Amino acid sequence: MKVKESNKSINIASSVKTAAAGAHLTKKPKDVGLIYFGKDTVSSAVFTKNKIKAAPVLYDMELMKKNHNIKAVIVNSGNANACNANGFEAIESIVNNLSSKLGVKKDEIFVASTGIIGEDLPYQNINSSLDELIDNMGNNANEFAKSIMTTDTYPKEYALECSFFGKPFAIGGAAKGAGMIHPNMGTMLGFIVTDINISKEMLDTALKHAVDHSFNRISVDGDASTNDTVFIASTLESENEKIVDDGELYRFFEDNLTHLCTNLAKMIVKDGEGATKLAEVIVVGADSCSDAENIARSISNSLLVKTALFGQDPNWGRIVDAVGYANSNINPDKLKVYIGDCPVFEFGKKASADKQKLNEYMKNHEIKILIDVGLGTSSYNMWFSDISYDYVKINAEYHT
Amino acid sequence: MKVKESNKSINIASSVKTAAAGAHLTKKPKDVGLIYFGKDTVSSAVFTKNKIKAAPVLYDMELMKKNHNIKAVIVNSGNANACNANGFEAIESIVNNLSSKLGVKKDEIFVASTGIIGEDLPYQNINSSLDELIDNMGNNANEFAKSIMTTDTYPKEYALECSFFGKPFAIGGAAKGAGMIHPNMGTMLGFIVTDINISKEMLDTALKHAVDHSFNRISVDGDASTNDTVFIASTLESENEKIVDDGELYRFFEDNLTHLCTNLAKMIVKDGEGATKLAEVIVVGADSCSDAENIARSISNSLLVKTALFGQDPNWGRIVDAVGYANSNINPDKLKVYIGDCPVFEFGKKASADKQKLNEYMKNHEIKILIDVGLGTSSYNMWFSDISYDYVKINAEYHT
Numbered sequence: 001m002k003v004k005e006s007n008k009s010i011n012i013a014s015s016v017k018t019a020a021a022g023a024h025l026t027k028k029p030k031d032v033g034l035i036y037f038g039k040d041t042v043s044s045a046v047f048t049k050n051k052i053k054a055a056p057v058l059y060d061m062e063l064m065k066k067n068h069n070i071k072a073v074i075v076n077s078g079n080a081n082a083c084n085a086n087g088f089e090a091i092e093s094i095v096n097n098l099s100s101k102l103g104v105k106k107d108e109i110f111v112a113s114t115g116i117i118g119e120d121l122p123y124q125n126i127n128s129s130l131d132e133l134i135d136n137m138g139n140n141a142n143e144f145a146k147s148i149m150t151t152d153t154y155p156k157e158y159a160l161e162c163s164f165f166g167k168p169f170a171i172g173g174a175a176k177g178a179g180m181i182h183p184n185m186g187t188m189l190g191f192i193v194t195d196i197n198i199s200k201e202m203l204d205t206a207l208k209h210a211v212d213h214s215f216n217r218i219s220v221d222g223d224a225s226t227n228d229t230v231f232i233a234s235t236l237e238s239e240n241e242k243i244v245d246d247g248e249l250y251r252f253f254e255d256n257l258t259h260l261c262t263n264l265a266k267m268i269v270k271d272g273e274g275a276t277k278l279a280e281v282i283v284v285g286a287d288s289c290s291d292a293e294n295i296a297r298s299i300s301n302s303l304l305v306k307t308a309l310f311g312q313d314p315n316w317g318r319i320v321d322a323v324g325y326a327n328s329n330i331n332p333d334k335l336k337v338y339i340g341d342c343p344v345f346e347f348g349k350k351a352s353a354d355k356q357k358l359n360e361y362m363k364n365h366e367i368k369i370l371i372d373v374g375l376g377t378s379s380y381n382m383w384f385s386d387i388s389y390d391y392v393k394i395n396a397e398y399h400t
Numbered sequence: 401m402k403v404k405e406s407n408k409s410i411n412i413a414s415s416v417k418t419a420a421a422g423a424h425l426t427k428k429p430k431d432v433g434l435i436y437f438g439k440d441t442v443s444s445a446v447f448t449k450n451k452i453k454a455a456p457v458l459y460d461m462e463l464m465k466k467n468h469n470i471k472a473v474i475v476n477s478g479n480a481n482a483c484n485a486n487g488f489e490a491i492e493s494i495v496n497n498l499s500s501k502l503g504v505k506k507d508e509i510f511v512a513s514t515g516i517i518g519e520d521l522p523y524q525n526i527n528s529s530l531d532e533l534i535d536n537m538g539n540n541a542n543e544f545a546k547s548i549m550t551t552d553t554y555p556k557e558y559a560l561e562c563s564f565f566g567k568p569f570a571i572g573g574a575a576k577g578a579g580m581i582h583p584n585m586g587t588m589l590g591f592i593v594t595d596i597n598i599s600k601e602m603l604d605t606a607l608k609h610a611v612d613h614s615f616n617r618i619s620v621d622g623d624a625s626t627n628d629t630v631f632i633a634s635t636l637e638s639e640n641e642k643i644v645d646d647g648e649l650y651r652f653f654e655d656n657l658t659h660l661c662t663n664l665a666k667m668i669v670k671d672g673e674g675a676t677k678l679a680e681v682i683v684v685g686a687d688s689c690s691d692a693e694n695i696a697r698s699i700s701n702s703l704l705v706k707t708a709l710f711g712q713d714p715n716w717g718r719i720v721d722a723v724g725y726a727n728s729n730i731n732p733d734k735l736k737v738y739i740g741d742c743p744v745f746e747f748g749k750k751a752s753a754d755k756q757k758l759n760e761y762m763k764n765h766e767i768k769i770l771i772d773v774g775l776g777t778s779s780y781n782m783w784f785s786d787i788s789y790d791y792v793k794i795n796a797e798y799h800t
Binding site: 051052118316 | 450451452483484485519624625703704707708710711713716717720721724726728730735748749750788791792793796
């Protein structure tokens with residue numbers, strides 16, 4: 001079993017083409033992206049849990065119930081196609097046009113949008129860009145990754161080339177940021193392509209696992225958007241024996257897919273609006289998984305922890321406080337808190353940490369916080385960013 | 401039934417004396433406060449739900465199970481007496497000394513602390529201040545209110561003189577802020593004094609109701625502290641017929657106590673670190689009380705809503721988004737959102753609000769947001785502040 005990083009991004013196979021074009025939805029030269037699969041696929045997707053869902057999310061949820069042989073994915077930035085009057089009309093029109101131009105069925109097209117909400121989608125602009133988009137199809141995943149950016153400061157791409165007992169397969173992904181800022185509400189979008197031979201059921205299971213352990217464990221500002229979507233398609237081109245159950249190859253694929261999603265998720269946190277730090281909180285020894293998750297979320301979403309992080313202050317009091325109000329089973333006397341490898345709280349009180357070492361540690365760009373609840377065996381981890389002046393500036397200065 | 405505001409604060413009757421003295425716990429001249437009741441009382445208290453509780457909270461919780469005839473309350477700022485090694489030793493020593501000096505029993509003394517956590521309480525300093533404290537006893541509630549301040553920029557006091565069919569009673573209160581900042585973790589403390597003749601059971605019920613509708617409905621940064629405490633004592637001096645059940649006089653008292661607590665709670669939000677706005681979100685038409693509360697909390701705690709408020713931007717998208725992830729039953733097509741009296745979202749999409757009027761409204765210091773869920777009859781409201789540059793500055797620049 002071998003794994004190495006690849007620079008192919010989502011162009012993992014010659015059957016996968018990517019493209020970007022300009023539709024004047026943003027100030028960027030290219031704000032519409034396309035992934036085209038030149039063959040049949042098995043696809044899966046997970047969507048935002050927000051009860052206010054954008055039109056493309058509602059559309060795709062229905063689509064994926066009927067068909068999972070997706071041949072094309074079209075994404076626009078600049079407009080979320082959410083909470084507006086023409087959401088479904090816009091999707092219908094774009095899908096109609098794209099299907100006849102690409103020669104694929106309408107229900108083989110997956111759609112996604114990110115950008116301002118509440119405004120009608122100027123879909124004629126997108127329709128007018130389709131010829132350019134199709135002309136541009138090639139091995140230029142980076143163009144696609146840039147076309148879906150909103151407040152992201154850099155495109156987010158990652159790929160792995162794997163080998164399982166001599167049979168190679170690849171996984172590539174592109175994502176855009178989670179900071180929900182200008183314009184109005186950004187969104188987390190992720191698009192993953194693989195060539196592994198796998199059943200629909202096992203692909204669903206693998207995607208759910210990978211997203212639960214990556215994109216669902218990041219917090220920039222704690223808000224979930226109307227448009228969050230992670231999509232995966234396999235071209236099934238690898239010569240591996242088809243994965244149909246939870247065997248060794250499945251585990252190997254799931255691990256690598258999770259690793260890929262985790263890397264993309266961490267890029268999103270690092271690129272959070274105004275972020276200067278990437279922190280990871282690891283909770284161990286909790287009574288239950290939900291207790292561990294509640295504690296991790298409580299810390300990751302605490303404004304006081306996030307501002308202390310920005311101020312490079314090892315403020316264990318704010319961490320302990322967030323543990324205390326996490327609505328999880330804890331016993332202060334058994335709780336231990338570490339920042340880096342320095343104990344800061346134990347036996348119900350402040351631990352005698354090396355203050356100098358702790359202050360030095362806080363200057364790092366990446367910070368680890370370990371919470372040992374001391375009660376059970378459950379664990380959870382999350383990645384989060386700090387809150388800086390720039391976060392407030394970006395968010396306060398944006399005007400609807 | 402008459403009600404008028406009073407400037408007596410907690411000195412509502414001659415039997416209630418207040419005092420402040422200096423114990424060198426802070427840079428303030430006076431950082432220890434005392435309320436002394438010259439007679440028997442009926443008392444009640446509610447405490448933080450944080451599972452990490454300060455020593456005075458744990459001490460008082462036990463105390464209030466055994467005795468509700470509290471004769472004195474001693475409070476210090478500058479040190480929370482939490483997560484340290486000498487918490488109970490400190491309380492024991494202070495209570496011993498104060499009880500012999502005041503001539504009251506040890507279990508007639510209620511204690512509270514606010515300030516930095518994790519540091520031993522220098523209780524000899526407090527013991528040394530007790531003579532000054534007792535010498536200073538008088539009608540100077542303002543001195544008491546100032547002595548309990550931490551990052552508060554002004555003391556918070558309010559009092560009402562009420563009359564029910566010719567029988568007067570009074571309620572007065574003092575509180576300190578909820579912003580959990582320098583030093584380390586502030587705390588919400590509230591002390592209320594009344595003279596109404598009431599049973600212990602009905603006083604408990606009234607305090608719980610009042611706190612649930614006031615202090616529990618404010619959000620500065622969403623964090624609950626280790627020390628939050630609201631205490632009430634009645635001197636029973638009013639000539640009203642003793643309240644023993646849920647009758648008209650009880651309702652009148654409960655309403656006024658709730659009004660008093662609400663006023664103190666709003667003062668705390670207004671004085672939140674760096675706050676420039678006082679916002680109220682009112683949720684109506686929800687399927688259940690918990691749904692209404694979840695929506696109100698989701699909005700009040702949203703960083704994106706708080707920063708938009710600071711930027712004076714009527715960003716309804718962020719409000720609608722926070723409704724969507726509140727984990728409450730909603731139907732986007734029935735949901736209506738108003739900022740001031742301008743509709744901003746209805747029928748599943750942006751409403752055609754008067755943009756000019758909306759922008760003007762956002763310049764007000766007090767902002768109201770109304771959410772009509774359109775499904776049921778339950779409601780909830782909360783008060784919250786914005787998040788400004790100064791909030792980040794105060795919180796990031798504080799070093800432990």
